[in-house]
Amino acid sequence: MTFRASAGRRRQALAVATMSAALALTLSACSPSGGGSNSAGTAPTTIGIGIGAQPATFDPAQLDLGESAVIWTGVFDTLLKVDNDGVVQPNAAKSYEYSADGRVLTLSLREGMTFSNGDAVTSADVVATINRMKETPGVRTPDVASIASVDAPDDLTVVLNLNAPDPSLLINLATGAGVIADAATLNNDDIALNPIGSGPYVLDTAATVTGSSYVMTKREDHWNAAAYPFQTVTARVLADSQARFNALQAGEISVSTIASDQADSIKAAGFSVHVVDASAVGSLLFLDRTGSIVPALGDVRVRQAINMAFDRQLYVDQLLLGAGVPTEQFYNPGQPGYVEDLNKTYPYDVKGAKALLAEAGYPDGFALTMPSTYFSQATEPALTQTLADIGITVTWESVPPQEVVSSLSSGKYAMAWFYEGLNSPSIMTRSDLGADGLLNPTSYTTPELTALLDKVNSLTADPDAQGAAYEEINKYSVENALVAPVYYTSTYYGLAKGISFLADTAVPLDIANYGIAG
Incomplete structure (x- = not known):
């Protein structure tokens, strides 16, 4: 199988990569003067960090975990x-x-x-x-x-x-x-x-231009000052990713996220490239596992058939241009609970998927409406074709950007395409499987799932024992097709000489993610 809609494939791939990287809470960094480069061979003392949107507030009760976290951390x-x-x-x-x-x-x-x-x-x-x-x-x-x-x-x-x-x-x-x-x-x-904190930096309100650039200076009296090598950190609001890439190539900034097919040109320009293989997971969500909106989705065989309909490697190759990893589980591969063998549960099998649908009572498939959002638009042609191949007809309904998250819990849509930033197993379990989880709006559960969740909760005081419990939850989720994960997206960083990115797995954004290259 190949996707019939091939026009604009590279543009789609770039859109997918940009969106998933943003949701995964990864950063692109820039320097306000000369990119913080190290042409003289000395370690840089400044770093600038480009963020896609300004922080809404520094009120501790309202802190955003997105790109502006690099400031408040x-x-x-x-x-x-x-x-x-x-x-x-x-x-x-x-x-x-x-x-x-x-x-x-x-x-x-x-x-x-x-x-x-x-x-x-x-x-x-x-x-x-x-x-x-x-x-x-x-x-x-x-x-x-x-x-x-x-x-x-x-x-x-x-x-x-x-x-x-x-x-x-x-x-x-x-x-x-x-x-x-x-x-x-x-x-x-x-x-x-004007935040007052005890962190390693202080916001220089005189140098900061709200909505444009945020300047922080190092506190030498901080208890852990040695862990923060930069004397000055500037976060600049640069919403356009292509502009950041151009500025990086021109040596005007020091660090930026880049598309995978830009890596060679960045290396040729004297930059290094760091890759975090899994930053977010792109999944077809079953928002209606109870079958209250679309009865078919209440049958585990239907959800399993949909999982079997995906040629996951093809999605990675054609939509992400190789900048990702196929997956059948939504857990973070850098955290406890991930089980590599679960990725062998649903091999691509259109004939087998159709047989399962027929067994469940849907030999001719069924139809449903899905929300068309800024998360899904680049992937919609492929999703439409994949589901049509097993008899499921999708109608896409446009959802305004400000209503995307609320649409997931509205009770209107039975399925949705979404990117979830990878996190700890506790956070992801609650979001996807918890009774109050954002991605479980019908509060779906079973006695078996409830028992597994209760077990991991009972081990709160013993984190070392929780890993095995999360593996059990992950196995139950995959075997019962509670989600249809398709791929992890990778994040590529272009880094100027002297700057390093220190994490190899998806972690919450933090100024401590950046360091001086050895």
Whole structure:
């Protein structure tokens, strides 16, 4: 099989790569002066980071985990941290410990930390920041929903009392929900523009042009200053990816994400290229596993047949121009729970797929409507053909950009094409399979799935034992075709001399992802 709509294939591939890289929360970086190059052979002291959109706010309760995270991860410390191998580590909290039942998490803060205004960091600041997230409706509120209360028995001890064990809590405390803000400034009128944090950098508000460029200068008094090699970091808002590529080629910027077919020209220009093989997963989502919208999707055989209809390698070759990896599972291959052998579950088999549909009572297939979004548009011709090959007719209905996410939970659509940025197994399990998950709008579950989710929750206090439990969940998801993953997208970075990208797997965006090349 080849896709009949071949016109504009390269343009489609570039659109897919750009969209998936953005959703995977990867960065493209730029320098405000000369690209931060290292022509003299000395290590660069500055780096500029190009982001696709300006940060909406620096209010800790509303921090975005997208590209602007490169700014606030410089300004704010987080209690915990995800290292460049994707492992949660101590950070501002030098240690942490769960109670045996996983319902109490105690964290011990490092001594001597200060905010950029000179105030000492204490446990009272952590309490105030978490309570602000709980009491201020916003994007971080769900991350702290499992916290019933937070106490500060002394200046350096924080105790989180949970409603129930929460396997996602550690990763949340290593990202947006883990920031520490100065309690004395949380109600300042300028909190959205003038963040006061204890991180390794301070936002230079005099040099910053809101909506255009954000300049940070290093704090030499930070407890972990040695881990941050750049004296100045500038995040510039550059929405056009082609403009960033052109600027990179011209030596005007130091780092940018690039398309896979641009790698050779970038290397020829003297840049290095770093590839993260799996940054996001492109999947056909079964939003209606209960069959309440389209009855056919309530039958596991129908969902299995759809999985069998995909020639996944062809999608990678023709839509991504090779910049991806076929997959039949949605878990992050750099995290626990991933099982390589599960990628052999649904070999491409149109005849077998049709037989399964007939067995399920749909020998002539069926029809459905799917949302046409900025996530799906480049892939729609291939998806339409793939599903038509087994008798499923798709009508695409345009959805405005501002309604894309809400359309997934609207109850209107039974299936949708979506890119999900790869994350920890706890985050991805909740999103795709949890009763309140964004990608499970009908709250689908089974007794078997509920038991598996309860098992992994019961192991919250024993993270080392959770890996095997997540493998069981992953196996159940694949065998019961709860999702139809098609491919992981790869992210390519073009890097000027002296600059390195330190992560080989999908990790949350952080200024610590960038370093000086050896």
